[in-house]
Amino acid sequence: MSFLRAARAALADQHGVQRKSHLIFGTLALLLAGFLPSCGGSSHPSTTPSHNAYVSLPGKGSVALVHIDGATGGLSLAAETPQVEGTSPKGLALLPSKKFLYAVNSASATISIFSVASDGTLTLSATPTPEGGSGADAAVIDPSGKYLLVTNNISNGVSVFSIDSGSGALSQVAGSPFYANSDPSEILITPSGKFVYVTNPGTGMVTGFTFSNGVLNTVPNTPTLSGAGAIGLAVDSSERFLYVANASALNSVVPTVGNISAFNIDSNTGALTPIIGSPFTVSQGNGPTAITVDPSGRFVYAVTSGTSYSIWGFAITATNGQLTPLTNSPFSQTAGGLFALIDPSGNHLYVGSAASNGVAGFTYDPSTGTPTAIAGSPFSTGSPPGKMVLSE
Numbered sequence: 001m002s003f004l005r006a007a008r009a010a011l012a013d014q015h016g017v018q019r020k021s022h023l024i025f026g027t028l029a030l031l032l033a034g035f036l037p038s039c040g041g042s043s044h045p046s047t048t049p050s051h052n053a054y055v056s057l058p059g060k061g062s063v064a065l066v067h068i069d070g071a072t073g074g075l076s077l078a079a080e081t082p083q084v085e086g087t088s089p090k091g092l093a094l095l096p097s098k099k100f101l102y103a104v105n106s107a108s109a110t111i112s113i114f115s116v117a118s119d120g121t122l123t124l125s126a127t128p129t130p131e132g133g134s135g136a137d138a139a140v141i142d143p144s145g146k147y148l149l150v151t152n153n154i155s156n157g158v159s160v161f162s163i164d165s166g167s168g169a170l171s172q173v174a175g176s177p178f179y180a181n182s183d184p185s186e187i188l189i190t191p192s193g194k195f196v197y198v199t200n201p202g203t204g205m206v207t208g209f210t211f212s213n214g215v216l217n218t219v220p221n222t223p224t225l226s227g228a229g230a231i232g233l234a235v236d237s238s239e240r241f242l243y244v245a246n247a248s249a250l251n252s253v254v255p256t257v258g259n260i261s262a263f264n265i266d267s268n269t270g271a272l273t274p275i276i277g278s279p280f281t282v283s284q285g286n287g288p289t290a291i292t293v294d295p296s297g298r299f300v301y302a303v304t305s306g307t308s309y310s311i312w313g314f315a316i317t318a319t320n321g322q323l324t325p326l327t328n329s330p331f332s333q334t335a336g337g338l339f340a341l342i343d344p345s346g347n348h349l350y351v352g353s354a355a356s357n358g359v360a361g362f363t364y365d366p367s368t369g370t371p372t373a374i375a376g377s378p379f380s381t382g383s384p385p386g387k388m389v390l391s392e
Helices: 003-011 017-038
Strands: 050-057 062-068 075-080 089-094 100-105 109-115 122-124 136-141 147-152 158-161 168-171 187-189 197-199 205-212 215-218 232-236 241-250 257-266 271-272 290-293 299-303 311-314 323-325 338-342 348-353 357-365 371-373 387-392
Touching: 050 075, 050 089, 050 168, 075 271, 089 147, 089 387, 109 136, 136 323, 147 187, 158 215, 187 232, 187 348, 197 232, 197 387, 241 290, 348 387
Parallel strands: 089 136, 232 290, 290 338
Antiparallel strands: 050 062, 050 387, 062 075, 089 100, 100 109, 109 122, 136 147, 147 158, 158 168, 187 197, 197 205, 205 215, 232 241, 241 257, 257 271, 290 299, 299 311, 311 323, 338 348, 348 357, 357 371
16 A cells, blocks of 8 residues: 555544554554665675574684674674684584584694584594594585585595584595695685585686585586685585686776686586676776675675785676676775675675784675675684684
Protein backbone atom coordinates (compact mmCIF):
# COMPACT_ATOMS: atom_id res chain seq x y z
CA MET A 1 0.00 0.00 0.00
CA SER A 2 1.38 3.48 -0.87
CA PHE A 3 1.87 6.21 1.72
CA LEU A 4 -1.10 8.28 0.39
CA ARG A 5 -3.47 5.32 0.28
CA ALA A 6 -2.52 4.30 3.82
CA ALA A 7 -3.07 7.84 5.13
CA ARG A 8 -6.44 8.17 3.33
CA ALA A 9 -7.61 4.85 4.75
CA ALA A 10 -6.76 6.05 8.22
CA LEU A 11 -8.56 9.35 7.71
CA ALA A 12 -11.65 7.58 6.43
CA ASP A 13 -12.06 5.66 9.70
CA GLN A 14 -15.37 6.49 11.39
CA HIS A 15 -14.48 5.56 14.98
CA GLY A 16 -13.58 9.04 16.24
CA VAL A 17 -10.66 11.44 16.23
CA GLN A 18 -8.57 9.44 18.68
CA ARG A 19 -8.88 6.29 16.58
CA LYS A 20 -7.88 8.25 13.47
CA SER A 21 -4.85 9.68 15.21
CA HIS A 22 -3.66 6.23 16.29
CA LEU A 23 -4.07 4.84 12.81
CA ILE A 24 -2.26 7.70 11.14
CA PHE A 25 0.70 7.67 13.45
CA GLY A 26 0.82 3.87 13.48
CA THR A 27 0.83 3.83 9.69
CA LEU A 28 3.56 6.46 9.58
CA ALA A 29 5.71 4.45 12.01
CA LEU A 30 5.35 1.26 10.00
CA LEU A 31 6.12 3.01 6.75
CA LEU A 32 9.18 4.75 8.15
CA ALA A 33 10.41 1.49 9.67
CA GLY A 34 10.14 -0.17 6.28
CA PHE A 35 11.65 2.62 4.19
CA LEU A 36 14.43 4.13 6.29
CA PRO A 37 17.01 1.29 6.04
CA SER A 38 16.94 1.46 2.23
CA CYS A 39 17.26 5.23 1.92
CA GLY A 40 20.90 6.17 1.41
CA GLY A 41 22.35 3.39 3.51
CA SER A 42 26.06 2.78 3.06
CA SER A 43 26.15 -0.92 3.86
CA HIS A 44 24.38 -4.18 3.25
CA PRO A 45 21.37 -4.89 5.48
CA SER A 46 22.83 -7.47 7.83
CA THR A 47 20.89 -10.50 8.97
CA THR A 48 24.03 -12.44 9.87
CA PRO A 49 24.03 -13.79 13.43
CA SER A 50 27.02 -13.13 15.63
CA HIS A 51 29.76 -15.66 15.00
CA ASN A 52 33.45 -16.36 15.50
CA ALA A 53 36.71 -15.97 13.64
CA TYR A 54 40.28 -17.09 14.28
CA VAL A 55 43.43 -15.03 13.84
CA SER A 56 46.97 -16.41 13.89
CA LEU A 57 49.55 -14.39 15.82
CA PRO A 58 53.01 -15.38 14.50
CA GLY A 59 54.95 -13.18 16.90
CA LYS A 60 53.22 -14.62 19.95
CA GLY A 61 53.11 -18.24 18.80
CA SER A 62 49.37 -18.51 19.34
CA VAL A 63 45.93 -18.38 17.72
CA ALA A 64 43.23 -16.02 18.95
CA LEU A 65 39.48 -16.54 19.01
CA VAL A 66 37.61 -13.42 17.91
CA HIS A 67 33.89 -12.74 18.33
CA ILE A 68 32.12 -10.92 15.48
CA ASP A 69 28.97 -8.89 16.04
CA GLY A 70 26.69 -9.99 13.21
CA ALA A 71 24.86 -6.67 13.06
CA THR A 72 27.79 -4.26 13.12
CA GLY A 73 30.73 -6.43 12.05
CA GLY A 74 32.71 -5.27 15.08
CA LEU A 75 35.39 -7.58 16.50
CA SER A 76 36.20 -8.41 20.11
CA LEU A 77 39.21 -10.46 21.17
CA ALA A 78 38.36 -13.59 23.18
CA ALA A 79 40.36 -16.64 24.27
CA GLU A 80 43.89 -17.24 23.00
CA THR A 81 45.71 -20.56 22.76
CA PRO A 82 48.81 -21.01 24.92
CA GLN A 83 51.84 -19.33 23.39
CA VAL A 84 54.47 -21.69 21.99
CA GLU A 85 57.86 -20.20 21.20
CA GLY A 86 59.54 -21.09 17.94
CA THR A 87 56.34 -21.95 16.06
CA SER A 88 55.27 -18.70 14.35
CA PRO A 89 51.81 -19.85 13.22
CA LYS A 90 50.66 -18.13 10.05
CA GLY A 91 48.34 -19.98 7.65
CA LEU A 92 44.98 -21.10 9.03
CA ALA A 93 42.33 -23.48 7.70
CA LEU A 94 39.00 -24.40 9.29
CA LEU A 95 37.11 -27.58 8.42
CA PRO A 96 33.67 -26.98 6.88
CA SER A 97 32.24 -28.98 9.81
CA LYS A 98 34.01 -26.51 12.13
CA LYS A 99 35.26 -29.41 14.25
CA PHE A 100 38.98 -28.76 13.71
CA LEU A 101 41.22 -25.80 12.98
CA TYR A 102 44.69 -26.17 11.45
CA ALA A 103 47.49 -23.69 12.06
CA VAL A 104 50.60 -23.81 9.86
CA ASN A 105 53.72 -23.10 11.91
CA SER A 106 56.28 -21.44 9.65
CA ALA A 107 59.22 -21.57 12.06
CA SER A 108 58.84 -25.15 13.22
CA ALA A 109 57.62 -26.61 9.88
CA THR A 110 54.66 -28.24 11.61
CA ILE A 111 50.88 -28.09 11.57
CA SER A 112 49.00 -27.71 14.83
CA ILE A 113 45.57 -29.38 15.05
CA PHE A 114 42.99 -27.75 17.33
CA SER A 115 39.60 -29.15 18.23
CA VAL A 116 36.87 -26.53 18.25
CA ALA A 117 34.40 -26.44 21.17
CA SER A 118 30.77 -25.39 20.81
CA ASP A 119 31.65 -21.92 22.09
CA GLY A 120 34.52 -21.64 19.59
CA THR A 121 37.41 -22.12 22.00
CA LEU A 122 40.39 -24.14 20.81
CA THR A 123 42.20 -27.08 22.36
CA LEU A 124 45.38 -28.58 20.93
CA SER A 125 44.23 -32.08 20.01
CA ALA A 126 47.47 -33.82 19.11
CA THR A 127 51.21 -33.45 18.66
CA PRO A 128 51.82 -31.05 15.74
CA THR A 129 52.22 -32.86 12.40
CA PRO A 130 55.36 -32.34 10.24
CA GLU A 131 54.30 -30.26 7.26
CA GLY A 132 56.23 -32.23 4.69
CA GLY A 133 58.59 -29.48 3.57
CA SER A 134 60.17 -26.25 4.74
CA GLY A 135 58.91 -22.69 4.80
CA ALA A 136 55.29 -23.55 5.61
CA ASP A 137 53.23 -20.53 4.64
CA ALA A 138 49.56 -20.69 3.64
CA ALA A 139 46.88 -23.36 3.99
CA VAL A 140 43.48 -24.22 2.53
CA ILE A 141 40.97 -27.06 2.88
CA ASP A 142 39.11 -28.39 -0.14
CA PRO A 143 35.30 -27.92 -0.23
CA SER A 144 34.69 -31.57 0.64
CA GLY A 145 36.64 -31.20 3.89
CA LYS A 146 38.74 -34.25 3.06
CA TYR A 147 42.09 -32.61 2.28
CA LEU A 148 44.39 -29.94 3.68
CA LEU A 149 46.86 -28.22 1.32
CA VAL A 150 49.90 -26.28 2.56
CA THR A 151 52.48 -24.25 0.62
CA ASN A 152 56.19 -24.72 1.39
CA ASN A 153 57.94 -21.63 0.07
CA ILE A 154 61.48 -22.78 0.83
CA SER A 155 61.23 -26.35 -0.46
CA ASN A 156 59.06 -25.21 -3.42
CA GLY A 157 56.14 -27.55 -2.95
CA VAL A 158 52.55 -28.01 -1.86
CA SER A 159 51.92 -30.66 0.77
CA VAL A 160 48.56 -32.42 0.64
CA PHE A 161 47.12 -34.28 3.63
CA SER A 162 44.03 -36.41 3.98
CA ILE A 163 41.97 -35.49 7.04
CA ASP A 164 40.52 -38.05 9.43
CA SER A 165 36.95 -36.81 9.94
CA GLY A 166 36.76 -38.20 13.46
CA SER A 167 40.06 -37.17 15.01
CA GLY A 168 41.23 -34.47 12.59
CA ALA A 169 44.54 -36.31 12.19
CA LEU A 170 46.56 -35.69 9.03
CA SER A 171 48.20 -38.17 6.66
CA GLN A 172 50.22 -37.14 3.62
CA VAL A 173 48.80 -38.45 0.36
CA ALA A 174 50.93 -40.41 -2.09
CA GLY A 175 53.15 -38.12 -4.15
CA SER A 176 53.06 -35.26 -1.66
CA PRO A 177 54.63 -32.72 -1.59
CA PHE A 178 53.93 -31.69 -5.20
CA TYR A 179 56.37 -29.40 -6.97
CA ALA A 180 54.94 -25.87 -7.29
CA ASN A 181 57.84 -23.92 -8.84
CA SER A 182 59.89 -21.29 -7.03
CA ASP A 183 58.69 -19.83 -3.72
CA PRO A 184 55.00 -20.91 -3.67
CA SER A 185 53.28 -18.59 -1.23
CA GLU A 186 49.55 -17.91 -1.26
CA ILE A 187 47.20 -20.76 -2.23
CA LEU A 188 43.61 -20.85 -3.43
CA ILE A 189 41.23 -23.67 -4.28
CA THR A 190 38.23 -22.88 -6.49
CA PRO A 191 34.68 -23.28 -5.11
CA SER A 192 34.14 -26.54 -7.01
CA GLY A 193 37.41 -27.97 -5.71
CA LYS A 194 38.56 -28.70 -9.27
CA PHE A 195 41.49 -26.28 -9.47
CA VAL A 196 44.25 -25.02 -7.20
CA TYR A 197 46.41 -21.95 -7.80
CA VAL A 198 49.50 -20.71 -5.97
CA THR A 199 51.51 -17.54 -6.44
CA ASN A 200 55.27 -17.50 -7.06
CA PRO A 201 56.20 -13.91 -6.09
CA GLY A 202 59.92 -14.25 -6.79
CA THR A 203 59.25 -14.92 -10.45
CA GLY A 204 55.95 -13.04 -10.80
CA MET A 205 54.12 -16.21 -11.81
CA VAL A 206 51.04 -18.24 -10.93
CA THR A 207 51.15 -22.04 -10.89
CA GLY A 208 47.91 -23.91 -11.54
CA PHE A 209 46.83 -27.46 -10.78
CA THR A 210 43.87 -29.71 -11.28
CA PHE A 211 42.85 -31.40 -8.04
CA SER A 212 41.23 -34.81 -7.67
CA ASN A 213 41.34 -37.34 -4.83
CA GLY A 214 44.14 -35.43 -3.15
CA VAL A 215 46.41 -35.40 -6.20
CA LEU A 216 47.71 -32.23 -7.88
CA ASN A 217 48.50 -32.17 -11.61
CA THR A 218 49.77 -29.05 -13.32
CA VAL A 219 47.44 -27.32 -15.77
CA PRO A 220 48.51 -26.46 -19.34
CA ASN A 221 50.92 -23.54 -19.81
CA THR A 222 51.73 -23.31 -16.13
CA PRO A 223 53.34 -21.38 -14.53
CA THR A 224 51.63 -18.34 -16.04
CA LEU A 225 53.18 -14.87 -16.00
CA SER A 226 51.24 -12.46 -13.78
CA GLY A 227 53.51 -9.58 -12.71
CA ALA A 228 56.38 -8.65 -10.43
CA GLY A 229 55.74 -9.65 -6.83
CA ALA A 230 52.63 -11.70 -7.63
CA ILE A 231 51.21 -12.62 -4.25
CA GLY A 232 47.49 -12.28 -3.40
CA LEU A 233 44.88 -14.51 -5.10
CA ALA A 234 41.10 -14.30 -5.44
CA VAL A 235 38.48 -16.06 -7.55
CA ASP A 236 34.84 -15.21 -8.21
CA SER A 237 32.17 -17.61 -6.97
CA SER A 238 31.45 -18.88 -10.50
CA GLU A 239 35.20 -19.62 -10.84
CA ARG A 240 35.31 -17.91 -14.24
CA PHE A 241 37.86 -15.26 -13.26
CA LEU A 242 41.09 -15.31 -11.24
CA TYR A 243 42.61 -12.08 -9.91
CA VAL A 244 46.20 -11.68 -8.71
CA ALA A 245 47.78 -8.79 -6.81
CA ASN A 246 51.23 -7.96 -8.22
CA ALA A 247 52.81 -5.96 -5.42
CA SER A 248 55.90 -4.60 -7.17
CA ALA A 249 54.83 -4.42 -10.82
CA LEU A 250 55.52 -1.16 -12.63
CA ASN A 251 52.92 0.57 -14.79
CA SER A 252 53.62 2.49 -17.97
CA VAL A 253 50.71 4.96 -17.75
CA VAL A 254 50.53 5.89 -14.04
CA PRO A 255 53.24 6.21 -11.36
CA THR A 256 51.47 3.67 -9.15
CA VAL A 257 53.55 0.65 -8.19
CA GLY A 258 51.60 -2.57 -8.33
CA ASN A 259 48.64 -3.79 -10.32
CA ILE A 260 46.01 -6.51 -10.59
CA SER A 261 46.21 -9.25 -13.21
CA ALA A 262 42.95 -10.81 -14.37
CA PHE A 263 42.59 -14.21 -16.01
CA ASN A 264 39.88 -16.31 -17.56
CA ILE A 265 39.81 -19.84 -16.12
CA ASP A 266 39.24 -22.64 -18.60
CA SER A 267 36.39 -24.62 -17.03
CA ASN A 268 37.76 -27.91 -18.35
CA THR A 269 41.51 -27.64 -17.88
CA GLY A 270 42.00 -24.79 -15.41
CA ALA A 271 44.38 -23.05 -17.82
CA LEU A 272 44.65 -19.29 -17.42
CA THR A 273 44.23 -16.74 -20.23
CA PRO A 274 44.79 -13.01 -19.59
CA ILE A 275 41.64 -10.92 -19.78
CA ILE A 276 41.74 -8.07 -22.31
CA GLY A 277 43.02 -4.92 -20.62
CA SER A 278 44.89 -6.80 -17.88
CA PRO A 279 46.72 -5.79 -15.74
CA PHE A 280 44.50 -3.18 -14.08
CA THR A 281 45.62 -0.48 -11.68
CA VAL A 282 44.58 2.77 -9.99
CA SER A 283 45.92 6.29 -10.24
CA GLN A 284 47.56 6.43 -6.80
CA GLY A 285 48.86 4.01 -4.19
CA ASN A 286 51.55 1.37 -4.01
CA GLY A 287 52.09 -2.31 -3.37
CA PRO A 288 48.82 -4.28 -3.10
CA THR A 289 49.57 -7.61 -1.41
CA ALA A 290 46.15 -9.06 -0.60
CA ILE A 291 42.97 -9.26 -2.64
CA THR A 292 39.40 -10.51 -2.32
CA VAL A 293 36.21 -10.74 -4.39
CA ASP A 294 32.78 -9.76 -3.11
CA PRO A 295 30.51 -12.87 -2.87
CA SER A 296 28.06 -11.27 -5.30
CA GLY A 297 30.82 -11.16 -7.91
CA ARG A 298 30.46 -7.40 -8.36
CA PHE A 299 33.56 -5.99 -6.66
CA VAL A 300 37.26 -6.66 -6.19
CA TYR A 301 39.24 -5.13 -3.33
CA ALA A 302 43.04 -5.09 -3.19
CA VAL A 303 44.71 -3.69 -0.10
CA THR A 304 47.98 -2.10 0.92
CA SER A 305 49.47 -1.03 4.22
CA GLY A 306 49.02 2.45 5.65
CA THR A 307 46.18 4.95 5.35
CA SER A 308 46.83 6.64 2.00
CA TYR A 309 45.14 5.12 -1.07
CA SER A 310 45.19 1.84 0.82
CA ILE A 311 42.03 0.16 -0.51
CA TRP A 312 41.80 -0.34 -4.25
CA GLY A 313 38.22 -0.99 -5.28
CA PHE A 314 37.11 -2.23 -8.69
CA ALA A 315 33.82 -3.17 -10.33
CA ILE A 316 33.80 -6.46 -12.24
CA THR A 317 32.30 -6.53 -15.71
CA ALA A 318 30.16 -9.64 -15.51
CA THR A 319 30.50 -10.58 -19.16
CA ASN A 320 34.29 -10.60 -19.42
CA GLY A 321 35.84 -10.09 -15.97
CA GLN A 322 37.41 -6.73 -16.78
CA LEU A 323 37.96 -4.34 -13.88
CA THR A 324 36.94 -0.69 -13.63
CA PRO A 325 38.05 1.45 -10.65
CA LEU A 326 35.17 2.40 -8.39
CA THR A 327 34.27 6.06 -8.01
CA ASN A 328 36.81 7.70 -5.64
CA SER A 329 39.01 4.59 -5.64
CA PRO A 330 41.62 4.17 -4.24
CA PHE A 331 40.19 4.89 -0.80
CA SER A 332 42.32 6.31 1.99
CA GLN A 333 41.45 4.23 5.02
CA THR A 334 43.41 2.54 7.78
CA ALA A 335 44.14 -0.78 6.10
CA GLY A 336 46.95 -3.33 5.76
CA GLY A 337 48.37 -5.87 3.41
CA LEU A 338 48.43 -9.07 5.47
CA PHE A 339 45.10 -10.47 4.30
CA ALA A 340 41.72 -9.41 2.93
CA LEU A 341 38.49 -11.35 3.21
CA ILE A 342 34.74 -10.74 3.04
CA ASP A 343 32.19 -12.70 5.05
CA PRO A 344 30.03 -15.09 2.97
CA SER A 345 26.98 -12.85 3.42
CA GLY A 346 28.84 -9.99 1.77
CA ASN A 347 28.35 -7.60 4.67
CA HIS A 348 31.86 -6.93 5.97
CA LEU A 349 35.41 -6.62 4.65
CA TYR A 350 38.30 -7.45 6.98
CA VAL A 351 41.93 -6.49 6.43
CA GLY A 352 44.99 -7.57 8.42
CA SER A 353 47.20 -4.70 9.52
CA ALA A 354 50.71 -4.99 10.94
CA ALA A 355 50.89 -1.28 11.76
CA SER A 356 47.69 -1.45 13.79
CA ASN A 357 48.48 -4.80 15.41
CA GLY A 358 45.05 -5.95 14.43
CA VAL A 359 42.22 -6.17 11.94
CA ALA A 360 40.55 -3.29 10.13
CA GLY A 361 36.85 -3.79 9.41
CA PHE A 362 34.59 -2.16 6.83
CA THR A 363 31.09 -2.22 5.49
CA TYR A 364 30.73 -1.43 1.80
CA ASP A 365 27.92 0.08 -0.22
CA PRO A 366 26.16 -2.67 -2.22
CA SER A 367 25.58 -0.28 -5.12
CA THR A 368 28.81 1.70 -5.33
CA GLY A 369 31.22 -0.55 -3.46
CA THR A 370 32.47 2.35 -1.32
CA PRO A 371 33.96 1.06 1.96
CA THR A 372 33.15 2.66 5.32
CA ALA A 373 35.11 1.88 8.48
CA ILE A 374 33.19 0.01 11.16
CA ALA A 375 32.96 1.86 14.48
CA GLY A 376 35.99 0.98 16.60
CA SER A 377 38.13 -0.17 13.65
CA PRO A 378 40.94 -1.18 13.58
CA PHE A 379 40.42 -3.87 16.22
CA SER A 380 43.52 -4.82 18.19
CA THR A 381 44.80 -8.39 18.36
CA GLY A 382 47.75 -7.43 20.56
CA SER A 383 50.37 -8.18 17.91
CA PRO A 384 50.44 -8.29 14.10
CA PRO A 385 48.11 -10.98 12.76
CA GLY A 386 49.14 -13.60 10.25
CA LYS A 387 45.92 -14.88 8.70
CA MET A 388 42.23 -14.91 9.58
CA VAL A 389 39.44 -17.43 8.95
CA LEU A 390 35.73 -16.98 9.57
CA SER A 391 33.48 -19.52 11.30
CA GLU A 392 30.15 -18.81 9.62
